[in-house]
Amino acid sequence: MKFIEITAKRDGFRRCGMRHSTKTSRHKAxxxxxxxxxxxxxxxxxxVVETNGEDETSEAEPKAEPKAEPKAEPKAEPKAEPKAEPKAEPKAEPKNKGKK
Known part of the structure; x- marks a missing residue:
């Protein structure tokens, strides 16, 4: 059976009494x-493309879009142990404290 596949460059474009979509529609010839x-x-x-096909898609029914494969979620990396902060060394007091 022959089919006519029509895709509009702008969604909602009208021609020959029919609204055309940016998604391809298949019609019986x-x-x-x-x-x-x-x-x-x-x-x-x-x-507009004329095709020969054996698919009995009804008039004006858009072709089915292929289903996307579910994407695998990235593996979580193990959390690193928090690093211990270095201890601050006590400040040395001046040797001349209190002397003038």
Whole structure:
């Protein structure tokens, strides 16, 4: 069975009495008259591709997006032990304390 896949360059673009999306929509080839198909193909705001497919997707139903694989969470690194701060050395008192 033949299909027409239509993708608009701008979401919501209208042509031939139909709203087109930036997500590709697949339509049965007999959805459009030959005149409408020619108008759609010549419209610079639309990307129109004729395909042969065995998929029985209903009219105007967008193709399913492939599901993204879940990303593995990064492994947590072991927490380092807090470093002990060096002890402050007592200040030496001046040798001449109290003497003038």
């Amino acid at each position: 007999n959805t459009f008259t030959p005149e409408d198909l020619e108008i759609l193909k010549n419209e610079p705001q639309l990307i």
